[in-house]
Amino acid sequence: MIHVKRYSSCEVELNGRKLTVEGPVTPEALAALRFDEGLKAFRIPELQHQALVEIAALPEGRIIIARDGELVLAYVTFLFPDPLERWSQAKLDNLLELGAIEVSPQVRGGGISKAMLRLAFSDDAMEDYIVLTTEYYWHWDFAGTGLDIWGYRKVMEKVMGSVGMVWMATDDPEICSHPANCLMVRVGKRVPPEDVETFDRIRFQNRFFY
Numbered sequence: 001m002i003h004v005k006r007y008s009s010c011e012v013e014l015n016g017r018k019l020t021v022e023g024p025v026t027p028e029a030l031a032a033l034r035f036d037e038g039l040k041a042f043r044i045p046e047l048q049h050q051a052l053v054e055i056a057a058l059p060e061g062r063i064i065i066a067r068d069g070e071l072v073l074a075y076v077t078f079l080f081p082d083p084l085e086r087w088s089q090a091k092l093d094n095l096l097e098l099g100a101i102e103v104s105p106q107v108r109g110g111g112i113s114k115a116m117l118r119l120a121f122s123d124d125a126m127e128d129y130i131v132l133t134t135e136y137y138w139h140w141d142f143a144g145t146g147l148d149i150w151g152y153r154k155v156m157e158k159v160m161g162s163v164g165m166v167w168m169a170t171d172d173p174e175i176c177s178h179p180a181n182c183l184m185v186r187v188g189k190r191v192p193p194e195d196v197e198t199f200d201r202i203r204f205q206n207r208f209f210y
């Protein structure tokens with residue numbers, strides 16, 4: 001499969017600031033930008049910046065960002081599922097994982113996550129992919145948002161649901177380990193039915209127990 005990446009961009013007004021939402025960005029362009037210190041939900045900012053540059057260089061990797069001038073304030077990543085997770089067992093070259101979405105505390109609650117996803121899925125190439133995301137509550141920033149676990153889950157459903165990602169059942173043990181965790185998926189319009197079936201078989205691997 002050829003992973004087509006069509007760059008696009010738009011401007012978003014937020015509290016008097018004009019942010020540029022753009023992507024998929026090239027590794028060179030991303031490396032040349034500064035990374036906000038508030039982007040520390042997953043790793044220290046320097047390491048996360050480096051990780052995003054590496055993802056942008058992958059054939060299937062897609063990074064969408066929101067920036068104020070040279071300063072990256074938010075990002076979302078898409079890449080093949082982690083080889084250690086069950087989703088990679090499907091061996092589908094049209095299965096992407098929305099691995100991380102993060103918005104700096106400076107600009108949260110202003111629609112930036114939804115704007116990045118809208119731009120990501122405005123690329124018609126996304127209709128060729130199944131995109132999954134796994135929501136694990138231990139990745140959530142309760143202190144930074146002031147949300148409780150179910151409030152946070154609601155925000156994640158709104159964010160992901162804004163681009164048609166829907167909750168799907170699975171027997172994945174990590175997801176099943178807490179009721180707030182969940183799997184959300186978007187199946188592109190051109191994904192062949194046999195690939196959806198392959199994905200469904202990966203979602204349930206312990207049918208024996210049912």
Ligand SMILES: CC(=O)SCCNC(=O)CCNC(=O)[C@H](O)C(C)(C)COP(=O)(O)OP(=O)(O)OC[C@H]1O[C@@H](n2cnc3c(N)ncnc32)[C@H](O)[C@@H]1OP(=O)(O)O
Pocket residue numbers: 041098099100101102103104107108109110111112113114115133134135136139140141145146147155156158159
């Ligand atoms: C796969 C993963 O990456 S899981 C981990 C997700 N990432 C994180 O938890 C990192 C830390 N958190 C963040 O970066 C941000 O808080 C995010 C990504 C969860 C949300 O980003 P934001 O840009 O603030 O979200 P956005 O402004 O687009 O809001 C989306 C919706 O949630 C609501 N919302 C956002 N924050 C809050 C809040 N603190 N309280 C109540 N509602 C909220 C918004 O009002 C909006 O609702 P609407 O659709 O009804 O208009």
